[in-house]
Amino acid sequence: MQQLKEILHKIDGKGYKAYKDIKGNYRFPNYRLIIDAVQGDPFASPSKIRVLIPLEKTRVSKEWLNHKWRKIMCEDVLLRSVSAAIDRTPSKVNGSGKSGLLAIDRPGQEILERTAVQLNELEVTLCMTIGLPAQGRRVLGKQAERLFIEILPSIIERSVLSVTKESLVTHVQLIDQQQAIRNFMKDNNLISFIANGSLLPRESGISDRPLKKTSVIPFRSPKSLEVEIPIPHRDAPIKGMGINKGVTLIVGGGFHGKSTLLKAMERGVYHHIQGDGREFVLSDPTAVKIRAEDGRSVIKTNISAFINHLPYHQDTETFTSDNASGSTSQAANIIEALEVGAKTLLMDEDTCATNFMIRDARMQALVHKEHEPITPYLDKIRPLFQDYQVSTILVMGGAGDYFDVADCVIKMENYQAYEVTEEAKRIAHDIQYHRVHEGGQSFGALSSRKLIPKGLNSRNGKKSAVKARSLSTIQWGTSHLDLSYVEQLVDPSQTRMITEILTTLAKTELAREMLPISERLDQIEKQMDEQGLASFSSFKENPGALTRPRKYEIAAALNRLRQLQVD
Numbered sequence: 001m002q003q004l005k006e007i008l009h010k011i012d013g014k015g016y017k018a019y020k021d022i023k024g025n026y027r028f029p030n031y032r033l034i035i036d037a038v039q040g041d042p043f044a045s046p047s048k049i050r051v052l053i054p055l056e057k058t059r060v061s062k063e064w065l066n067h068k069w070r071k072i073m074c075e076d077v078l079l080r081s082v083s084a085a086i087d088r089t090p091s092k093v094n095g096s097g098k099s100g101l102l103a104i105d106r107p108g109q110e111i112l113e114r115t116a117v118q119l120n121e122l123e124v125t126l127c128m129t130i131g132l133p134a135q136g137r138r139v140l141g142k143q144a145e146r147l148f149i150e151i152l153p154s155i156i157e158r159s160v161l162s163v164t165k166e167s168l169v170t171h172v173q174l175i176d177q178q179q180a181i182r183n184f185m186k187d188n189n190l191i192s193f194i195a196n197g198s199l200l201p202r203e204s205g206i207s208d209r210p211l212k213k214t215s216v217i218p219f220r221s222p223k224s225l226e227v228e229i230p231i232p233h234r235d236a237p238i239k240g241m242g243i244n245k246g247v248t249l250i251v252g253g254g255f256h257g258k259s260t261l262l263k264a265m266e267r268g269v270y271h272h273i274q275g276d277g278r279e280f281v282l283s284d285p286t287a288v289k290i291r292a293e294d295g296r297s298v299i300k301t302n303i304s305a306f307i308n309h310l311p312y313h314q315d316t317e318t319f320t321s322d323n324a325s326g327s328t329s330q331a332a333n334i335i336e337a338l339e340v341g342a343k344t345l346l347m348d349e350d351t352c353a354t355n356f357m358i359r360d361a362r363m364q365a366l367v368h369k370e371h372e373p374i375t376p377y378l379d380k381i382r383p384l385f386q387d388y389q390v391s392t393i394l395v396m397g398g399a400g401d402y403f404d405v406a407d408c409v410i411k412m413e414n415y416q417a418y419e420v421t422e423e424a425k426r427i428a429h430d431i432q433y434h435r436v437h438e439g440g441q442s443f444g445a446l447s448s449r450k451l452i453p454k455g456l457n458s459r460n461g462k463k464s465a466v467k468a469r470s471l472s473t474i475q476w477g478t479s480h481l482d483l484s485y486v487e488q489l490v491d492p493s494q495t496r497m498i499t500e501i502l503t504t505l506a507k508t509e510l511a512r513e514m515l516p517i518s519e520r521l522d523q524i525e526k527q528m529d530e531q532g533l534a535s536f537s538s539f540k541e542n543p544g545a546l547t548r549p550r551k552y553e554i555a556a557a558l559n560r561l562r563q564l565q566v567d
């Protein structure tokens with residue numbers, strides 16, 4: 001600490017480059033500070049530091065660390081405490097550019113594996129960024145001293161060192177309960193669970209926080225779909241709606257809460273924090289939201305199960321397009337999700353291509369099958385389940401065609417769920433369409449493509465620039481990778497991690513044998529499990545703010561890369 005003070009004294013008023021001298025390792029009363037990388041000027045990306053706090057100075061129990069999810073939960077609690085303490089530190093220091101900025105990864109509503117806070121048997125490591133203060137381009141040594149010697153220690157004091165045992169225990173218990181529900185779902189073939197009392201609506205289309213209004217209707221399961229799940233740390237089992245594998249339809253009038261329910265299921269692949277309202281809304285972790293995405297690029301995907309005989313003999317077994325249509329993009333989204341192991345597909349009529357979803361009797365009469373390349377999902381939804389055990393949960397308020405193929409029909413009315421399977425089946429029987437089943441009895445081929453390494457080269461003859469620009473944009477050399485329609489990508493740090501993974505793939509792939517995409521992604525997951533997220537970072541000691549994505553979102557990024565080459 002003293003040493004850092006002295007250096008800051010010495011460089012006060014000098015040119016900004018003099019800050020390079022503070023790189024190093026410093027001892028503070030409660031922690032060790034490591035200044036890993038110093039920014040080149042006050043406007044550049046802020047400097048990278050680590051704060052290492054001995055575990056015994058926190059209330060984290062060592063035994064929690066042996067449990068993957070308990071550990072992640074404790075890291076999450078500590079991270080949120082630091083983030084909150086930073087917010088409660090109003091006046092940092094002034095200066096030009098990013099002077100005085102102090103930041104750490106900013107979690108949303110999900111509890112995710114991250115690099116920003118890492119726990120091990122010995123210590124807690126925080127990866128933070130700091131804007132070294134300057135006036136113009138002159139070092140503001142006094143201000144830097146305030147940041148390092150007063151403000152940062154106070155933030156650590158008010159966060160990591162003040163988190164109580166009680167608070168940690170409460171959170172660890174929550175994750176135990178969430179895990180218990182997941183295990184139960186697995187053992188009982190449930191693909192989604194929504195606890196009674198869950199609060200599903202969100203603040204707005206751009207905010208994932210709970211809608212805080214007295215008019216919010218808590219979720220309540222229809223009696224016929226209610227399951228009871230025994231969970232630890234409380235006596236009574238938790239009750240809620242359980243959705244079985246198979247085909248589930250969500251119907252109801254416009255504005256009655258269908259999409260809100262589906263959205264909650266989509267996000268149920270992740271765990272949510274206490275107070276979110278969706279703490280006990282959990283879905284099959286392999287569930288993938290499928291939508292139409294016209295304009296996306298598709299590279300050699302086998303969409304022949306859905307689309308055949310395109311005009312002018314365009315091939316659909318290795319379908320490639322720079323600018324896919326609504327239906328072909330939706331078909332590709334499905335096939336690519338299946339390729340990497342998705343076992344549940346979630347769809348909402350609001351974002352589906354109509355001609356991909358339905359083709360009614362009248363249209364069958366007017367446009368003959370030999371002139372319609374698309375076999376609608378309606379005719380593939382059951383074969384998909386029979387041949388590959390892939391379930392579908394579908395919101396469809398505008399057409400009753402799916403009544404025949406559904407195992408379960410849920411109706412939303414005034415934000416309340418009712419089971420109407422029998423009624424729907426009766427109606428399907430009474431009102432016959434004389435619609436012809438198309439597309440055969442089996443689902444058809446899936447895709448299994450191998451990565452050709454050179455396709456991942458971002459240089460393209462020029463200097464490589466690969467950077468996550470936002471939640472939904474990755475700059476890949478000279479092109480931009482657009483992930484705005486990958487709806488289960490939820491955190492910008494996941495996007496950053498995907499960028500690191502793609503970069504790693506690009507680097508290491510050349511030396512390897514060509515592997516199917518799914519196998520390669522399994523290896524990536526294994527590496528994350530065994531060596532941690534940081535092992536993908538170019539700066540392993542201080543990986544900064546990275547968050548674990550699912551392999552479905554990694555695949556989604558890969559598949560949208562316009563330079564992708566596969567065989």
Ligand code: ADP
Pocket residue numbers: 200201202211215216217218219252253254255256257258259260261412415
């Ligand atoms: P649908 O898809 O059936 O047309 P939405 O799910 O989009 O309907 O919901 C319509 C509106 O109702 C949204 O603004 C949503 O926030 C709100 N809403 C949904 N569920 C609830 C609920 N349980 N309580 C209060 N408002 C809700």
Ligand code: MG
Pocket residue numbers: 255258259260350
């Ligand atoms: Mg809707």
